[in-house]
Amino acid sequence: MDIKYYFKLYTKDHDFIDELYIFSGVEYTKTLNGIGNMTFNIPINYLSQKEIELCLGQHIELYMIKDHKEQLLWYGVVNSPAPSQNDINCTCLGYASLLQNRNFTYIELDSENEWKKTYYSKTYGNLIFTLINEINKVHPTGIYTYSNQDTNLVTDRVINWDDDLYEKIQEFIEDSNCYFTIDENRRFNFYKSLGENKNYYEITDYNILGNWDYTIDQTQIYNVINARIFFEETIEGQDEPVQTILTSHAEDINSINMYGRREKVCDSSSDIKLQETLDAQVAEELETYKDPLVSCNVKVGISDVFNIFDIEPGDYITLNSIEKQINQSIRVLEYTVNLTDNIVSISLGNSIFREVMPKIYRFK
Missing domain, CATH: 2.30.300.10 (Baseplate protein-like domain - beta roll fold)
Incomplete structure (x- = not known):
């Protein structure tokens, strides 16, 4: 059976450059809720003949041709092309890497003279989409929001100007126990569930x-999850800040009976301001750790x-x-x-x- 592989190379703006057929040592990784990567070697002379230079940020796609049918196997950006003797050793990262190293510099001073912004009553998918869209308005990441199969879980969250966009996305994905993908068209998708x-x-x-x-x-089982959050909010027209205490508790009787009682403090974010959000996060953490x-x-x-x-x-x-x-x-x-x-x-x-x-x- 004849199987062939080749690359399509694009500019940072996804304008087509050329197809590449001579290379070796291809290895690529796909990961759930992650970035993924690919490595390969390509002769310097081959690139010179085609008048191509591998540069940081170029888009690249790996294809397989089998039985005269073409299948896209992996896609992302060139991250680290480095010469080694007669070859270029190239490391690539998935498109999610375009969301890294992007801060919320558009956030202005709030009423408390802090460089932060509070997002109220947001579902997690909508919150992530909002953050990506706002940063894209300042300077496009190259990633655009698309399908949002959101949860009903609502949260209030504080974003500081020096937070990293990708780190906040990972935090919210973990807190909501949801999933994301970025497709070959560089579209960000949010899912309540994922997998066939x-x-x-x-x-x-x-x-x-x-x-x-x-x-x-x-040894890593926890079947009793507790959370406690205390915060103060300044309310216009009131001299003293309003103090709020949130507590939540969840346990799994079947797990306790089977493995014994094992308690854990919830890894809840201090940005949570709503009781239902904390309850949902505690319940999700119990589901994650009870087995x-x-x-x-x-x-x-x-x-x-x-x-x-x-x-x-x-x-x-x-x-x-x-x-x-x-x-x-x-x-x-x-x-x-x-x-x-x-x-x-x-x-x-x-x-x-x-x-x-x-x-x-x-x-x-």
């Missing part, structure tokens, strides 16, 4: 490559039987191992495709463990 049932794709003892792990961690952590990392050969090109992060597939006595539907959280070796490394379950980023010290 694709249990007809199976990982078995026969297509697993090498050693793999399946971990159930009961054991499940983590599975495995390498699988790519084939028609296990077609990773038809699977997206958030989808559910089947993990069926006689060796480990597992047969269950499990969620795809992240995967990395290596087109050289034709294998995919997949993270499955309800949790991903990540290494802490190193701290960088910059000198003059």
Whole structure:
């Protein structure tokens, strides 16, 4: 079966530059509620012949041609093209990276002489869309709002002028227990739920490559969640600020009976001003923590039987191992495709463990 891969390269404004066919070492990652990345090598002479220079911020798309049909596999921006002997080693990031390093510099001094702005009675999807649209009015990010399958959960939130847009989006996605994607047209989409049932794709003892792990961690269970918030607000016409106390509590009896009582303070934002928002967040955190952590990392050969090109992060597939006595539907959280070796490394379950980023010290 003849399979070919190629790139389409665009300017920062998504004007078409050219197609690239000579390259090697392609590896790309897709992740749930994240940015994703891609790396590859391309000969310097090949780029010179085509009079092309890989530059920071260019848009790039990876395509597969199979059975005379074209499929878009990955898209994003060129982030770090670096020469190495006769090649350019290129690292790319997903389009969500365009939302990083953008601050709310349009926010003016409020009545308390602070550079902040309060957004009242906003659903989470609407709040994120509002922030993206406001920053785009100052200077476009290149990402535009599109589909908003919002929740009914309403929140009041404070945004400071020096907050980072992407960090706030991640905070609100986590608080609402929702999802986002950015499509190939650079459109931001917000979802209450995400993922399809694709249990007809199976990982078995026969297509697993090498050693793999399946971990159930009961030490991270919390089945009683509590939250307390205190804040003061200055009301026009009143000498003293108004003090407000919010408390919330939720517990899961089945989890308590099975694993014992394990309490946790909710990771609630101090920006929350509404009781129903706090209650909903506590309930969501209980739902997240009341069961054991499940983590599975495995390498699988790519084939028609296990077609990773038809699977997206958030989808559910089947993990069926006689060796480990597992047969269950499990969620795809992240995967990395290596087109050289034709294998995919997949993270499955309800949790991903990540290494802490190193701290960088910059000198003059």
